[in-house]
Amino acid sequence: MTFQAPKVAKTTADEQSTGAAFGRVYSGLRSEDRALERRGRLIEAGIEVFGSIGYAASKIKTLCQSAGLSERYFYESFASREQLLTSVYDHLSSELMRQVVQVLRVPGRTLTESVRAGMATVVNFMLDDPRHAQIIMVEIVGVSPELEAKRHQSMTDFAAESSQLVLLLGGVNPKVAANSDSVDDSLADVLELARLTGVAMVGGVNNMILDALRGGTSANTKQITEAAFQLICNSSTGVRVLAGN
Template sequence: MSSPTRWAGVPLTDRRIERRNLLVGAAFTLFGEGGESAVSVRSVCRESALNTRYFYESFADTDELLGAVYDVVAADLNAEVEREILAAGGGPLKRLRTGIRAVLGFSSADPRRGRVLFTEARANPVLAARREIAQDTLRQMVLSEREQALPDVDRTATLVAAAMYTGAMAELAQQWLSGNLGGDLDKVVEHAVRLVLPTT
């Protein structure tokens, strides 16, 4: 466990930020490898080599910690998707294709990310609430891209397609991570794009 000398010379605010980051990193490892049941105050403190009192310095309980883990992974995913889409350029079709590839690629590059974002988020109410917000953000993105690509399509059809795609994206990611869709990411992405933009 940590000793007082570990933080010698480090400003108080920086100490707290560093300890919080250590706890989040430890919880990510435990949660990503063993699921929610692997995360407890004791296991997180052991993994991060911090005293229990430092846990409560940053978090009220493990649910709050898991929420922070989800937020960090989701922020990293959003940054990756935005970076890839910006680099790709092009029209709505290319951006959509790039975005789907970025989501699946980000998740499979480190399967722990996929577990945090898609698998375990179904059961825990804190994570489920965050997932709902993330899905709404995705739905808005799909609406925007589809309306740009298919401006003459009935609005209701666009809303239905966006709603169905948003719900299916999490399942798509889970099936991709489990290996049930094969290993050809390009083919998976193309089929997913056609569900949103069926005329392409």
């Protein structure tokens, strides 16, 4: 996966002559767009360096060499290595969530087909390029309280998506349940069970991926996907029973 800077339209001679309004133009790119392109290269370098030699062993000089940029351009975009690591983590996490949501919304699939596709997307994103799993599950851990809070929020977001799937598989419409005027004790129990199951699902899948990463079995994506799929299907049985469906 590569970081894509936005496409920039070609500028005319007249537009270049009015560079004071839009920023100076070099090789068809305004200075702002060149800075954005350099930022993208540094994020790609962060994926490579943090995902291979690790955050603790990395140096700004190494990151700049990987990006093909001088150190002054590093500080144009980032105040520190940690700030770059934060941007790399945000980039990977948001891209993973985007891909998961996209496959879950593909029309014409049954619910179970969509759930299986979602699980496969997570596993493949992490293990087809093991740098992703290394950064998201290893390098980010314990760096700072701010990054720990960000990591927890990201896991909470994925757990919320998982709990929605658990409810659907258990025969409960999450939108109807969430918009109910009065949530009685039985429905509250169902929603809390689904929430906790979502949290457990994220932890379980993360540990399977980490086990594959550490054990050298990252090619076992089909088996890990199937195990994750069975986990969420079996977990939804408790929701179904509690909901009386």
